[in-house]
Amino acid sequence: MNLKLRLGILGGGGNSLIGVLHRIAANMHDKYTITGGVFGTDWQKNIDFANKIGVHNNRVYKDFDAFIERELKLPTTERIQVVAILTPNFLHFPMAKKLIENGFHVICEKPMTTTFSEAKILHKLVKDVKTIFAVTYTYTGYPMVRQMREMILNGTIGKVQKVDAQYYQGWINPIIHDKSKRSTTWRLNPDKSGISCCIGDIGTHAFDMLEYVSGLKIEAILADLNYLYKDNKMDIDGTVLLRCTNNVKGVICASQIATGEENSFVVKVYGDKAGLKWEQENPNYLYLMKEGEPLQVLKPGHNYNTELSLNGTKLPPGHPEGIFDAMGNIYNGVAKAINKEPYNKGEFPTIIDGIRGMNFIEKTVSSHEKGNVWVPIETQE
Amino acid sequence: MNLKLRLGILGGGGNSLIGVLHRIAANMHDKYTITGGVFGTDWQKNIDFANKIGVHNNRVYKDFDAFIERELKLPTTERIQVVAILTPNFLHFPMAKKLIENGFHVICEKPMTTTFSEAKILHKLVKDVKTIFAVTYTYTGYPMVRQMREMILNGTIGKVQKVDAQYYQGWINPIIHDKSKRSTTWRLNPDKSGISCCIGDIGTHAFDMLEYVSGLKIEAILADLNYLYKDNKMDIDGTVLLRCTNNVKGVICASQIATGEENSFVVKVYGDKAGLKWEQENPNYLYLMKEGEPLQVLKPGHNYNTELSLNGTKLPPGHPEGIFDAMGNIYNGVAKAINKEPYNKGEFPTIIDGIRGMNFIEKTVSSHEKGNVWVPIETQE
Amino acid sequence: MNLKLRLGILGGGGNSLIGVLHRIAANMHDKYTITGGVFGTDWQKNIDFANKIGVHNNRVYKDFDAFIERELKLPTTERIQVVAILTPNFLHFPMAKKLIENGFHVICEKPMTTTFSEAKILHKLVKDVKTIFAVTYTYTGYPMVRQMREMILNGTIGKVQKVDAQYYQGWINPIIHDKSKRSTTWRLNPDKSGISCCIGDIGTHAFDMLEYVSGLKIEAILADLNYLYKDNKMDIDGTVLLRCTNNVKGVICASQIATGEENSFVVKVYGDKAGLKWEQENPNYLYLMKEGEPLQVLKPGHNYNTELSLNGTKLPPGHPEGIFDAMGNIYNGVAKAINKEPYNKGEFPTIIDGIRGMNFIEKTVSSHEKGNVWVPIETQE
Amino acid sequence: MNLKLRLGILGGGGNSLIGVLHRIAANMHDKYTITGGVFGTDWQKNIDFANKIGVHNNRVYKDFDAFIERELKLPTTERIQVVAILTPNFLHFPMAKKLIENGFHVICEKPMTTTFSEAKILHKLVKDVKTIFAVTYTYTGYPMVRQMREMILNGTIGKVQKVDAQYYQGWINPIIHDKSKRSTTWRLNPDKSGISCCIGDIGTHAFDMLEYVSGLKIEAILADLNYLYKDNKMDIDGTVLLRCTNNVKGVICASQIATGEENSFVVKVYGDKAGLKWEQENPNYLYLMKEGEPLQVLKPGHNYNTELSLNGTKLPPGHPEGIFDAMGNIYNGVAKAINKEPYNKGEFPTIIDGIRGMNFIEKTVSSHEKGNVWVPIETQE
16 A cells, blocks of 8 residues: 555645646546545635545645644555645745755646746755656647657757747637736736736746757747737737757747637647657647658557657557546656656656746746747756 | 545556556546455566555455455455456456446456347446446547537537447558467457457447437447458458438448558548537547538637546646546546436446447447348347 | 551530540540541531531531441541440440450440349340450549559458448439429339439449459448438438458448538558558548557658659649549549550450449349349359 | 630740640630740740641741730731730740830730839839730639639628648648759759749738638748758748738748649638638639538539629539639639620739738748738739
């Protein structure tokens, strides 16, 4: 019974979608027991929800401080080992900071913090304390994204010469054109969401994904953001020109006013030998375009898949897995890291992904405000 | 802590794929606790596996008889309530029979039994004892299959006039052409698999699916099976002409020698107002073809979805769920039934689906052996 | 100026769609001059149409007899060399017969005749007279259909073990349910259309296509036809089980009541090494499914294409050609044959395709009427 | 016989692909007779080619000057009325100029000229002389592109709020990495191709298309071009940020080093009610994304199509037409204009499209060279 990691959860109670995603992911590989947490601010709802998901009353806490205080008093053989932070964004930083300082491993939802300076503090702390710290850029958990990464790193497409990510959603459209809605939505309130809406929410996914699959670093950006209305304080659309290592150029197009789009995230990387393309809404297909050869469509679970990709597939070819499985793969990787088992560097996004994402968000807004000029992204290590 | 159902599992240990599928499905909606079971015939592996998935030693049993004997001695507040049967096919019947007789609810993998006569015995028993009995025709759990069913029942496509299911796989190809392989594979051994390979394994899915989505009953069939080699005892391909209620005609095409196909299961139903099409390998799309109107592609999680379909979706549109989620939906429905909560008749396949499937398999082989003639499928209620 | 063949056209005037198709096809490769013909029964409309498409008044004839009489009086250097028959079906036979007897080459729309016995007469005549006789099963002209044929003949998929064609349309749906419409539509009138509607019109395409791409001959069939209403005299849907050479089994599914379908013709051939799939509505993609390898999508115009396929592509990859181009390729092949240039046997369907199609139609109806029994297709050579 | 327009062709002989495209397009609607031209610089090849395509010797000219001189001497009832210019780019301007000055109508391949200043001269001339002048941005001839335009103009997607065009090809990849190839390819030689390769060749298509379908004008751009090698003088990839009328923002991504891509041109326009998407490689599908409704896929030839779209479809739904048909539609529109028949403004691109394209090319290079800054596109009328 000791093989499973004791997982604490902060937030994610009630009808929280992100809560469902993390719970299913945590259970998927039989490596975590959801042991305790704070699932909401209302005590009775907190307890009821905990019971519903099978958490004992004595490990339900009224707030984060109580969580820390009481768990630290438990013997290490019983104490929660890793904590998933699913709260509103502005709480990520103080919670993560205190958890790391007290030796907990952390699985943190993105964006990791609300500012780059907070991210830098966490980064330093993790380097010092050496806990495991994962940031859930969920899409990197898909088997065919992992396949794409490893094929590029293995040279299948040759030297990368162009990167392109397009992340189009339409959900803000019915909000943005209604003055009362746009002034009251928390996603468009800088106090609650940080300085960017579209880039902060989905542009960062594109940024992280391009670096993840290409192995390149994005070194400078020029951004053009779109607010649609003067009284709207947050970007809801933007295009970002990219300069990467090796002088590779690229582009990120992101929008939340691409009316009618659901969650259309498309990633393309072209090398001097071939190109690769992946689409989030059909995540089990990876398109390999080799010059003068038939288009190849790679799918999960085959002998031709890379090891990292195969690790993320549980059923035989033709049995489509989905986004829960992508998050499950990330949880699986984090478990390996905590258990000091061997694991592949690509199994979960780390504090580096988190801090680079925050840097990207701030620089994007800065580039736009300065009149669409080039600004550098800092190196992290 | 009492809200979760106590689930026992028979089989599914080690690297069993079906075991992974059922465990994830059981955990998905926070409604089951995997409480005990028999996970294999080797005692140490049985125990080790149980520990790995978080089952206490004192609920791991050395065999099915021990399981029954010991669980019955536990107070009903602790006793396992529902049992998933994931063993080889020939064990389904004796296990299911004994479980029903002793008041357990059952979730049984398909095919429910190895013969129609066994199926009839179970059917009678379930009607008498009134336990919940589900047969896991997994694909009926997909949200867009449920949407298809409800749209047809609600009259969206008018009066059904043609049904068509095609289920093509290629996995037997490398086995069937190798004499030593085809003589040793259990799937091609009638003693282990029953009287049919292709129709028994995938043809039944097509049969069940057509009845599930169309609301029709298949009343007679004419089958042409294919064995490829004279020394091969089992069909590995077959086409079945259909006569349904209301004189609707149709066809089921099934193959395991459709080389290169993975798990290509496509279902089409045409009415006098419109047609509907669904494909298992892209399960989140449902195609509505209305005469003289643009093709419509329905997806999960929208306000336009039917209630049964929406129940099966956990995330917002554009976040693809997969086959684990389909099975999770079936487990969710079974839990509602056991808990005597209201549920939709379409939430899980029942003993009727199981017995009709067995009838279909035997009649298909019979039609073929008699020289491709029409044979009736019996009515069940 | 003598390089172009002098083409006569019978029918296809006014708003005739088939007329447009043949004219564009004839012009496409600069090998035909539309020199004369009979474009309709109304003399003024006939003349006006001829002028519109650039035919001189003195080569417009009031009827077929005048056409023959006058053209035969012209010197062979001016006489029309090849005639396209685009008239209603029942005229195909008498026109084709007289044309062949008088030494004209013929391009005949399908179905070639209205009965198998007529077809046999034409077949004998062509063998005797040795004119070029093409039957326009247009779909065999698509570059990727030709690619499919040659890949199969070259052994890419190994020994063929399963053939499958599905041809679904929905256009008869609004007619069939309206008693007055179904009793007045010529397509449902045996006197005008022959003995079969669905099989005669589209089932034959499937029959011809399977033989064309697989290199097999269909030797026996068992058919189940569907009429929907008792007062309806013609099949509007049917499924046909197939026995081919080498004991290969297969199926043809055809329907004109697949409501909402446009012209969905899908052809699949599986061998013991791989499978191939082609869809008429997306004609520039050919799917190669090799066991354990990524799906390959072949497109036209590449170095990897076969010679016959490349002959049918005029522009670089990525510039989609369509159905006019398919018919153009057939016309191009016929021109080569008439000009005694070398050509590939697969460049156009011949009298053999025409006669086999007629045999198939009669045998399908016969199988159905006898109670869905096996009937042989005769060999032609 | 006088109903057809007398068409002259300059260039396009031998194996010219563009020649095939224009000839087929010209013949498609029975509105043009290819009457004369200059098909190459070698006299014998010129004559042989003319004969092959059915042009009389006495209308084949040794060069452009002879063409003009001799045709002007013919009576207007015999003289060529409209001339297609298919020569290398640098000849477009002098030929077009002289043709307009002498009263010929002109169909000119794109890019219309090699410089913006040349384009301005032609523009002025056309306004003065009032001949018909078409520039063959072929893709605007596709029925579903026309459908997209009219749906947007009719308000189907509401107020446009985002435009996006991506045009990716890979054909320059094998050239650009080979020093000797990249220094000898005419497409990378500014003396022969003008100042831009990628933007000049395909970026202009994207520019014209966005204006065509959206009804907006692009008023300013910021471009980042990519040359890959220092000794390479021409852009082979570029991203262009857009400002359109009504403060609409957008982006054009173009590349010829998107290795493995064929001719992937994708256009998306989002309004405040819905979005529309079209892809050149599958030109018969138009995707309508309405918030909270099923995705709609519109196809050609239906009653729901707009008039302009229906004019471009010759066969019933499900019979795919292609790029020849798109060009044929443009030729059809030009014929209507010359014949002074009523026609829709969207039937063919005009001198305005030509001049705006040239302006765009020059401004794109200018923006890049100035350090990726905003530059205005001038208004034309």
